[in-house]
Amino acid sequence: MNDTSTLTLTFADGEGVADLATYVARSRTLDADGAIRLQAVGPVLAGWVCVVPGQGLMRSGLVLGLRTMALADDHRLDVTVPLTALADRFARRGATGDAGATLSVPPTQVVPQWASVSPPRGSWEPEGEVSTEALLAAAEEGIAEVAQGAPTGSGAAAVAMLRARVWAREVQGGATAGAGLAARVLGFARPGDGRVATVHRSGVWTRVTFPTGHVLSR
Structure with missing residues (x-):
């Protein structure tokens, strides 16, 4: 685990910091008490957030959001910190x-269970x-279905x-x-943009790529 007491990230410009701030704010709408995994390899910072936590030891159904930002020089970092801590900064x-x-x-x-499961980098x-229209429509339908099917007082397991x-339903x-859901909440897709996202697979993982980020699920 990295010692972050005096660690500083230097972005390529101030816009990179603002981009991370927006990403953190959007992520907090999913879970105000959630976390973000910050991985820096060389001049690139990857910010991972959990959209759907998945179930079981293998986190089946896990959905992660990923956005990358340019750093000014080489960094080496892999820590998971509370979203609230970054929001305060x-x-x-x-x-x-x-x-x-x-x-x-x-x-x-922090050490959330989802942060211990890493998608492959290659293959x-x-x-x-x-x-993106189909994805956003599925997100709206899913949000409504979860809200209607899980009224106040529903048990945690049932929810x-x-x-x-x-959220595992194929689109x-x-x-x-x-x-x-990830594309909608994290701002990777917007209504009317008319775009098409590419889908790739590696083993049990699926990656959906947008111009502004990625969604990885298993």
């Missing part, structure tokens, strides 16, 4: 008018394509099973409704 930056390209990493680390094979079933080209 961005709030302080906003209050002081800090538009710089450096960001200190929060010292508090991805083309699976198909999916329209988890319902969500797993809804097009191997992509699932869970990918649509």
